Amino acid sequence: MATYSVSDLGRRDILLMAAIAASFGLSGLATTARAEASLRRTPGQILGPFYPLSEMPQTTDLTRVPGRSGRAEGQVLNVMGKVLNLSGEPVRNAKVEVWQANSRGRYTHPSDTNPAPLDPNFDGSAVLDTDAEGRYRFTTIKPAAYPAGPNLIRPAHIHFQVTGKNDRLVTQMYFDGDPYNSTDPFLNSAGAKQLLITNALDATPDLEAGSKLVIFDIVLYKG
Ligand SMILES: [Fe+2]
Known part of the structure; x- marks a missing residue:
């Protein structure tokens, strides 16, 4: 044996x-x-301390708060793009969560100690779904840079958390030309940081006059 x-x-x-x-x-x-x-995965970024505590509203217009008549202060942006997998296939029904500071660099989050003022017409978060072609879009205002420590100013950015069937990606979208991009440790930790930097283009005629168009495609591994 x-x-x-x-x-x-x-x-x-x-x-x-x-x-x-x-x-x-x-x-x-x-x-x-x-x-x-074919495609490269969008680099991940930290979730950061200001992920909303309460459920995010299902809205595509962050420039208005339900029940209030005013509009958020700041440069209006039309942010749109596709969620794709590495093969370039659309990721349908992905959950896209977005959150950001206001035009003075302040989050509505209670842990934000930045003394910059809150905007009563801006709560700064939303949850969206991608459509059959993997597209998402929302209207918001351009966030401002904000202090994040004694020697650190974060460049303007919008946080994203994208959840598909197989993957979750946490990242941040930045703006070309921001003077703080070059010194930001988070942006510069990304292997392909250019994939996170967008251009604010002049709006096309079908969009609100004076607004800007920002295109940000997001690539997951499998979707
Ligand atoms: Fe942030």
């Missing part, structure tokens, strides 16, 4: 696991290599 010592069984198990891992690993690498030939 064959007998095995504990160390023999351990070695056999390790070899078996290594073989399984290698077969999965090889097929995974092949898939990734094929997919990365």
Whole structure:
């Protein structure tokens, strides 16, 4: 009768696991290599301390607060884009959560100690769904840069958390030309930071006069 010592069984198990891992690993690498030939995943960024505590409203217009007649202060932005996977396929019904500071650099979050004023017409968050083509869009105002420590000013940015069927991505969208982009440790920690920097373009005629158009596509691994 064959007998095995504990160390023999351990070695056999390790070899078996290594073989399984290698077969999965090889097929995974092949898939990734094929997919990365088309698109690159949007770099992740920190969630940050101001993720909203309460449920985010389902709205595509952050420039108005339900029940209030005024409009948020600041440059109106039409932010739109697609959520895609590495193969370029649209991610349908993805949940897109967005949150941001107001035009003075202040979040509505109770932990924000920035003395900049709140805007009564801006709560600064929303939850959206992508459509059948993976598209999302919302209207907001351009956030301002804000102090985040004794020697740190965060450049203007909008936070995103995107949840598909297989993946969740937490990231931040930045604006080209912001003087604080070059010194921001979070933006500069991204491997391909240019994927997070957008241009605020002049609005097309179908959009609100004086507003800007910002296009930000988001790429998940599988979707
Ligand atoms: Fe932030």
